[in-house]
Amino acid sequence: MNSPIVSAQRVSKRFDKFQALTDVSIDVEKGEVVCIVGPSGSGKTTFLRCINQLESIDGGSLWVDGELAGYRVEADVVHRLPDKEIARQRHLTGMVFQRFNLFPHRTALENIIEGPIHVLRQPRREALDMAQGLLARVGLAAKAGSYPSELSGGQQQRVAIARALAMKPKLMLFDEPTSALDAELVGEVLAVMKDVAATGMTMVVVTHELNFAREVADKVVFMSEGRVIETGSPDRVLTNPEEARTRSFLSAVLSGNSEAA
Amino acid sequence: MSIVAIDIAQMKRAKPRHYGRWLGALVLLLCLGYLVYAFAVGKIDWGTVGNYLFHPRILWAVGMTIFLSVVSMTIGVIIGTFTALGRSSRNPVISSIAAFYTWLFRGAPILLQLLIWYNLALIFPVIGIPGIWEADTVRIMSPLAAALIAFSLHEGAYTSEVIRSGLLSVDAGQHEAAKSIGMSYGLAFRRIIGPQALRIVIPPLSNEFIGLLKMSALASVIGFLELTGTAQDIYYVNTKIMEMLFVATAWYLVVVSMFSLGQFWLERRLARGFVYGGKHG
Numbered sequence: 410m411n412s413p414i415v416s417a418q419r420v421s422k423r424f425d426k427f428q429a430l431t432d433v434s435i436d437v438e439k440g441e442v443v444c445i446v447g448p449s450g451s452g453k454t455t456f457l458r459c460i461n462q463l464e465s466i467d468g469g470s471l472w473v474d475g476e477l478a479g480y481r482v483e484a485d486v487v488h489r490l491p492d493k494e495i496a497r498q499r500h501l502t503g504m505v506f507q508r509f510n511l512f513p514h515r516t517a518l519e520n521i522i523e524g525p526i527h528v529l530r531q532p533r534r535e536a537l538d539m540a541q542g543l544l545a546r547v548g549l550a551a552k553a554g555s556y557p558s559e560l561s562g563g564q565q566q567r568v569a570i571a572r573a574l575a576m577k578p579k580l581m582l583f584d585e586p587t588s589a590l591d592a593e594l595v596g597e598v599l600a601v602m603k604d605v606a607a608t609g610m611t612m613v614v615v616t617h618e619l620n621f622a623r624e625v626a627d628k629v630v631f632m633s634e635g636r637v638i639e640t641g642s643p644d645r646v647l648t649n650p651e652e653a654r655t656r657s658f659l660s661a662v663l664s665g666n667s668e669a670a
Numbered sequence: 671m672s673i674v675a676i677d678i679a680q681m682k683r684a685k686p687r688h689y690g691r692w693l694g695a696l697v698l699l700l701c702l703g704y705l706v707y708a709f710a711v712g713k714i715d716w717g718t719v720g721n722y723l724f725h726p727r728i729l730w731a732v733g734m735t736i737f738l739s740v741v742s743m744t745i746g747v748i749i750g751t752f753t754a755l756g757r758s759s760r761n762p763v764i765s766s767i768a769a770f771y772t773w774l775f776r777g778a779p780i781l782l783q784l785l786i787w788y789n790l791a792l793i794f795p796v797i798g799i800p801g802i803w804e805a806d807t808v809r810i811m812s813p814l815a816a817a818l819i820a821f822s823l824h825e826g827a828y829t830s831e832v833i834r835s836g837l838l839s840v841d842a843g844q845h846e847a848a849k850s851i852g853m854s855y856g857l858a859f860r861r862i863i864g865p866q867a868l869r870i871v872i873p874p875l876s877n878e879f880i881g882l883l884k885m886s887a888l889a890s891v892i893g894f895l896e897l898t899g900t901a902q903d904i905y906y907v908n909t910k911i912m913e914m915l916f917v918a919t920a921w922y923l924v925v926v927s928m929f930s931l932g933q934f935w936l937e938r939r940l941a942r943g944f945v946y947g948g949k950h951g
């Protein structure tokens with residue numbers, strides 16, 4: 410039997426008094442591309458951060474690659490995993506951030522080999538070869554020696570994607586990877602993401618790029634106020650939504666005003 | 671005035687006249703000239719200054735001043751780093767100990783700390799772990815040992831705040847990016863956070879170090895043979911007070927200049943990947 414890569418079972422998460430996620434249930438099958446859309450503050454980023462354990466969940470359960478994320482259950486008692494175990498679970502998942510978060514004191518190439526050499530303990534030669542290959546794949550073979558401050562936003566984000574791929578993750582998470590970019594740079598990043606999707610990578614993408622979702626997603630999840638409102642094929646959710654909230658969000662996005670949704 | 675299509679590139683350009691600069695330079699030169707004159711005719715025996723500049727006792731004292739400062743600063747920065755990390759620990763015991771340490775050793779005057787360590791034998795005649803290793807405090811607490819302990823702990827407390835602000839200046843996104851590629855806290859600190867914080871803390875730490883170089887003169891009160899104390903010891907005998915003070919001052923300036931060059935080099939190295947700050951005016 411083929412179990413899903415990510416299985417969120419009624420996940421809840423609160424910050425102090427604020428309930429950020431309520432009963433979120435989402436399954437992501439191997440090789441699937443799932444796009445999460447929804448208004449600002451609906452908990453999309455928080456959900457991604459829970460998958461990658463940058464936040465810990467308070468309720469329900471979250472399974473990543475068949476393992477309970479962040480916890481161990483023994484005789485009906487829940488134990489928090491030690492930091493070392495969490496770090497191990499975490500590198501099954503690659504994360505691409507809205508603001509790139511490249512390491513500014515390292516060149517593009519050094520950003521990519523950092524994890525393979527120091528976390529995966531690959532030989533340097535091997536890591537360098539792989540990194541060169543990845544840079545070529547994201548169209549930046551000529552920029553290996555450039556520092557992030559010398560790259561455009563779109564180029565930085567493509568390096569960040571290569572850096573995540575270098576860890577050979579089973580799952581890639583993207584948190585609004587193009588929303589910090591000038592309009593003319595969005596396309597180059599989306600093209601790289603499509604290329605990654607085409608290799609069969611399992612991906613969870615938070616995005617406001619509805620055309621990308623239509624074209625690439627196998628499944629679209631619409632979230633609002635910390636809950637999953639509806640889930641289905643791009644066509645079902647983005648073209649013929651059942652819920653009123655989805656419809657009002659979509660019309661707001663199409664009129665170019667996602668914040669008001 | 672009516673608009674005419676002139677091209678300023680084709681025209682003669684008036685030279686700007688910096689009257690202010692010229693006047694300032696003139697006044698400065700006059701002052702400097704007077705100062706040189708004053709020192710030349712003053713009752714200063716320049717021959718003695720020259721004779722003692724490379725006197726073995728002075729050279730030894732310069733070495734001791736550098737040794738005390740470098741070793742104390744090194745130990746201080748190590749203590750300061752752990753204290754800074756401790757301050758932001760989730761463990762309340764660790765963060766309280768770190769805060770208490772900083773409060774105590776930053777608050778007590780360094781002169782008193784020196785005297786207290788040096789006179790420790792008055793309250794603890796024997797130190798060590800009973801039954802395993804013990805020693806007479808008087809023998810262990812030499813002037814060098816007392817000065818090293820006092821300055822290291824003092825610098826540890828001061829630099830911990832500098833290092834803490836350096837760590838806080840690194841963007842939270844850097845911690846998350848490091849975690850997301852599976853780095854442990856220690857690895858992320860060594861490879862990602864530390865080097866970026868280092869760039870921020872080099873200027874204030876260099877300042878701290880230059881302060882320490884000069885503050886080390888206080889160790890003369892417990893009989894440690896550093897530069898200022900040695901100069902004094904010599905002028906007590908030969909009565910050339912100003913001459914010996916000039917010798918010591920010259921050496922402090924030389925040592926500070928050497929370390930400033932080192933700082934310049936280090937800053938250039940750590941600036942890789944960051945855009946330089948520009949000059950103004």
Ligand SMILES: Nc1ncnc2c1ncn2[C@@H]1O[C@H](COP(=O)(O)OP(=O)(O)OP(=O)(O)O)[C@@H](O)[C@H]1O
Pocket residue numbers: 424427429447448449450451452453454455456
């Ligand atoms: N660390 C935190 N502490 C307190 N509240 C938080 C924290 N992180 C997020 N929140 C709150 O949780 C809610 C969900 O935030 P989240 O960032 O997941 O939204 P989002 O759907 O990603 O929005 P956007 O489209 O603007 O990125 C918001 O109301 C936010 O204020």
Ligand SMILES: [Mg+2]
Pocket residue numbers: 453454455584585
């Ligand atoms: Mg978000």
